[in-house]
Amino acid sequence: MRCSADLAAFRLSATALLLALGLGGATAYAQAHPVAQPAAPLRTPAVETCVNCHAVQQDARLHDPMERLRGSVHAHAIGCSGCHGGRGNEPTAQAHDPEAGFVPRPDAATIANRCGSCHADARFIRRFREDLPTDQLALYYSDAHGRAVAEGNASAPSCLDCHGSHDIQSPSDPSSRVARRHVHETCGRCHADPAHMAGTRLPTNQMELWTHSVHGVAVLEHGNPRAPTCAGCHGAHGEYRDAGGPEGRCRQCHTDEAAAFDRSPHAAAYRRLGFSGCVACHGSHDIQRANGALGTVGGMGVCRRCHGEGRSSYDLARGIAGDAEDARQSLAAARSEVQALERDGLRVPALNGMLEEAEQADVQLRVAVHALDATVTRAAAAAVREPAQRARTLARSTRDRDRRSRHMWLLAVPVLGLFIALAALKLRAVERAKGGPG
Amino acid sequence: MEDPSVDSDPKPLRSLLHRLGALNVPRGDGLAFVVLFSVVVFLVAVEATTGVLLALYYRPSVADANASVRFVVTDVEYGALVRAVHHWAAHGLLVACGATLAWAVLRRAYRAPNAFAWVCGVGVAFLAMLETATGAMLPWTRQSVIEAEISSTLAGQVPVVGPLLRGLMLGGSEPGDLALARILGVHAGALPMALTFAVLLLALHAAGCTPRKASEQTIPLAPNAALRASIAAAATVIVLLLLSSFRTPPLAASAEVARASASGIKPSWFLAFMHQMLEAAPARMIGIPSASVITTALVLGFGAFALFPLVDRRGSRAMQAVVLVALAAIVGGTIRALLS
Numbered sequence: 046m047r048c049s050a051d052l053a054a055f056r057l058s059a060t061a062l063l064l065a066l067g068l069g070g071a072t073a074y075a076q077a078h079p080v081a082q083p084a085a086p087l088r089t090p091a092v093e094t095c096v097n098c099h100a101v102q103q104d105a106r107l108h109d110p111m112e113r114l115r116g117s118v119h120a121h122a123i124g125c126s127g128c129h130g131g132r133g134n135e136p137t138a139q140a141h142d143p144e145a146g147f148v149p150r151p152d153a154a155t156i157a158n159r160c161g162s163c164h165a166d167a168r169f170i171r172r173f174r175e176d177l178p179t180d181q182l183a184l185y186y187s188d189a190h191g192r193a194v195a196e197g198n199a200s201a202p203s204c205l206d207c208h209g210s211h212d213i214q215s216p217s218d219p220s221s222r223v224a225r226r227h228v229h230e231t232c233g234r235c236h237a238d239p240a241h242m243a244g245t246r247l248p249t250n251q252m253e254l255w256t257h258s259v260h261g262v263a264v265l266e267h268g269n270p271r272a273p274t275c276a277g278c279h280g281a282h283g284e285y286r287d288a289g290g291p292e293g294r295c296r297q298c299h300t301d302e303a304a305a306f307d308r309s310p311h312a313a314a315y316r317r318l319g320f321s322g323c324v325a326c327h328g329s330h331d332i333q334r335a336n337g338a339l340g341t342v343g344g345m346g347v348c349r350r351c352h353g354e355g356r357s358s359y360d361l362a363r364g365i366a367g368d369a370e371d372a373r374q375s376l377a378a379a380r381s382e383v384q385a386l387e388r389d390g391l392r393v394p395a396l397n398g399m400l401e402e403a404e405q406a407d408v409q410l411r412v413a414v415h416a417l418d419a420t421v422t423r424a425a426a427a428a429v430r431e432p433a434q435r436a437r438t439l440a441r442s443t444r445d446r447d448r449r450s451r452h453m454w455l456l457a458v459p460v461l462g463l464f465i466a467l468a469a470l471k472l473r474a475v476e477r478a479k480g481g482p483g
Numbered sequence: 484m485e486d487p488s489v490d491s492d493p494k495p496l497r498s499l500l501h502r503l504g505a506l507n508v509p510r511g512d513g514l515a516f517v518v519l520f521s522v523v524v525f526l527v528a529v530e531a532t533t534g535v536l537l538a539l540y541y542r543p544s545v546a547d548a549n550a551s552v553r554f555v556v557t558d559v560e561y562g563a564l565v566r567a568v569h570h571w572a573a574h575g576l577l578v579a580c581g582a583t584l585a586w587a588v589l590r591r592a593y594r595a596p597n598a599f600a601w602v603c604g605v606g607v608a609f610l611a612m613l614e615t616a617t618g619a620m621l622p623w624t625r626q627s628v629i630e631a632e633i634s635s636t637l638a639g640q641v642p643v644v645g646p647l648l649r650g651l652m653l654g655g656s657e658p659g660d661l662a663l664a665r666i667l668g669v670h671a672g673a674l675p676m677a678l679t680f681a682v683l684l685l686a687l688h689a690a691g692c693t694p695r696k697a698s699e700q701t702i703p704l705a706p707n708a709a710l711r712a713s714i715a716a717a718a719t720v721i722v723l724l725l726l727s728s729f730r731t732p733p734l735a736a737s738a739e740v741a742r743a744s745a746s747g748i749k750p751s752w753f754l755a756f757m758h759q760m761l762e763a764a765p766a767r768m769i770g771i772p773s774a775s776v777i778t779t780a781l782v783l784g785f786g787a788f789a790l791f792p793l794v795d796r797r798g799s800r801a802m803q804a805v806v807l808v809a810l811a812a813i814v815g816g817t818i819r820a821l822l823s
Contacts, residue, residue, distance in 0.1 A: 390556035390563065390734035447563070451728045454564055458724055461717045468717070472710040 093124040094136040113211035118218075122173055128159050153194045153203035157185060160204040181282040188283025200241060207231050223281070225264055228274040229255055251275075254331035273298070295323040305415035335411060365422045369414050372426035372433075376403050379433040382440040393443050399436035403429050504705035514708060516592065519583040520689065521712030522719055523607065526576040527682055529723070530614070531675060533569035541621065543667040544660050548623040549737030556734065567727035573615045575723065577753050580608035588806050593791075594798035603685040605789040610678045612753055617670040619751055623663060624735035630750070631658040631666070637757075640778035755820030756813050757781065784809070 095111070102108045114120060119127075126133030130146030141147045148155055161182030163169055170177050185191035185204075193201030205213075207223055214221035222231045233252030235241045242249050255261045255275070263272035278294045279285065285294055296303040306312060306322055315322055326347050327335075352362035383396050406428040413425035508517050540559060542551040555562035584604060587593050593601035616634065620627040635658070639649035654661030702708060750758040757777075764773035788809065795802045 388733050388735060389731040390553055390566070392553045392557040451563070451731075454724055455728055458721050461721050461724075465714050465717045468710050468714045472707065472714075475706055475710070 093126060093133040095125040095133060095140065097136055099125075110211040117209075117211060117213045118215045119213060123163070127163075130159075153199075153201060153206075156203040156205055157182060157191065157194060184280075184283035188280070191283065200235075202235060206235070223276075225270070225274055226268075228276055229261070229264075232275045251330040258330060258332045259334050260332060271298070292322040292324065295327075299323075301412045302415045305412050309415060309417040311417060335414075361417070361419060364419050365414060365417060368419075368422050368426040369410060372410055372429035373407065375430045375433040375437075376407055379403060379436040379440070382437055382444075386440055386443060389447075391443055391447055393439065396436055396439055396443070399432045399439065402432040403436065406432065504703065506704040507701035508704050508708045514702065514711070515586065515590075516583075516689070517704075517708045518711050518715045519579065519586065520685070522579045522715050523576065523583065524682060524686070525712075525716040525719055526572050526579060527678060529572040530569065530576065533565050533572065534671060534675070536565050537569055538671055541667070543621075543664045545623055545663060545737075548621060548663060549734075552622045552734060563731075564727060567732055568723050569618075570732035571723050571726040571730075573611075573618055574753075575719065576611045577608070577615060580604070580611050584608055585810060588803060588810060591798045591803055595792075595796055598792040598796065600685055600688045601792045602789055603681050603688065606681045607678065607685065609785070609789075610674055610681060614670060614674050614678065615753065616751065617666050617674065620666050621663075621670065622734055623737055625738040626735060628658050628738040630754075631662060633750075635662075637774065637778050640772075640775040641782055642779055645778075750820075752817060752821055756816035759816045759820050 099108050099111050111125070114125070124133055125131075126140075126147075129151070130148055132140045132142055132145050132147075135142075141149070151159060164177070165179050165182040167179045170179060186195060190202050194203060209222050214224075216223045218224060219226065221227065229252050236247065237249050237252040239249050256265065260272045260274075260277075263269035264274055273294075303322075312322070314320075315325065348362040348366055352358050379400060383400055386393065386396070406425065410422070410425040410429050413421050416422075508514055537552075537555060540551055540555045540562075542548060552566070556566055557563075559565075587597075587601060587604065616630070620631050631653070635649045635652045638652055639645045641648055652662065652665060653659075654665055749755075760777050761774060764777060767773060768776045788806070791802060791806065792798070
């Protein structure tokens, strides 16, 4: 009996302790990640009278916002009082009633909550667009920007700092501040400004590095819709906070490379040494095409950092880097010869097929090198070299044939030269017969 | 009863040739003009002939234009030769027009009674420039799109008629199928008609001209001047064949309008001096966008260049010096742009 009473008391104590721990943990989590409680939505009245006064104001700060709102994505959804609060249908100064929620210049937290009052309200927002997400406010407060705002950091960004205020546009609009071609500039307005970032440990050169990186060039120069902007890796509102760090984000797109890397001896070594898998070799914001700094035959590029001459695995690293670089040079030479032919208007469909075959094999080679297996890399490199070599041979024969046919036209030159000589003789005879050119 | 005023010659063509053969050409300046003008006329004829052959295969749409030009080069018998000759004859025409105008300025040959011939000559040069510029857009490469955008933007800056011109050129807000159809219409329809008309006016004027001085020596048009013109034309063909054999006209890949970016694009050599001016100018001049100021200045400058002999009828040395300096600036700007 005694034993079972003790057991019951122990169970009760343990349950109470677990409950206390659970509640405490949940409270601590909630404090660390303040979950947004969107305010009651501010709705614009059917007839808003703000324009009556603001349209005739001389001060540009008082009438320009109305003009900008007209061209924004919100133009047909909300009016002034939708964000600023107050009594939108009151045609007097009573419209600016603080008790009705009027805020002329809302602070960051107020902005986030007022945007969220509509954007976190699925029932409301679906009236305008079916596909708009409604979790941005919660994500925002779970990530660095939102947490900083919640902690009262005055320089932390709210929704308007990225999306704009009155002239806000849809991200799919090319003129939007958060359109793919402008996201880096929008992030860079703060993150590339040393004065703004003073007091943080963050560098301010990421925008510059990304602009010249393989991802930046793909987005800005080639308009590649899949290459990542800042938001592609870091998330726009905090989506990727728990995505496994920088390496986790790379793996979302580069799945084959990641799988090959996991099979390689690097996987265990990097874990042991605490390296970040992708970033350790490729960098982060300044990622370049892998046939540049990463794998030159002479210098072995980045491999030399750990596998330089005299170090362990030097021969293996040199062999892999050499095979890969040799194949890529072969492909680059073939591509250059085919492009030169195309510039001259010479079209050989078979050449494009060979080049495509070599480029597909190059993609496989780029994956294969991550496994760090010399045999696999050698086979993948041969698969690139073979069609590239065939393309070069065909390109050269096409060029020679074209040159020969062009030079055939020159047979007309002696005939024309003969005509000129005969005409000159005739002219001389005519002028002599008449006693000179006159 | 037969009207005596009506030519009763049963063989009018022979009569016309006989009359043309009886014409006399002044020695010296007149003879040089005949040779240069014959090269211009010959090149215009080459352009017309090769242009008609190329038009048989050309498809004026953004999707097909580049492929149709490529088809001519690779799949049509002698297509590469025809395209190369068309390309080099266009540039040769510009050089021949420029040489004729420069020679006329150096010799002050624009003076009365040749002022009208000068205006026609400048017109021929301008039309030839437009022909070459529009022709370069037809393969619809990245360069074509950028040049279409830049030229329509500049046309939009012309005072008063600018927006109308831009709308007419593009047929929309950005270069596309409609703009390409219009470029073809201008290149193969309107401009050749205007060019033929200007060349005919110039020929008729030259045929009706009399020597400036009664004492000036002359030679008969046929056979003396005609033989010289034939020799010049044959030499022109040799140059065209040599260029076509050793210098293939470039043909870049088709442009995708959305991806067209101006980086790495160089303007055609005959537009390089304008590009230099636009690059060197600040964003705004006297409170107006510099593109607008420069376009207005170019339109006025070109008008003055074409019409100055009508004002300066006596052909003063000072005016000749001004025109020579302007020509030297254009040539210098072009060379600088080509070397940069």
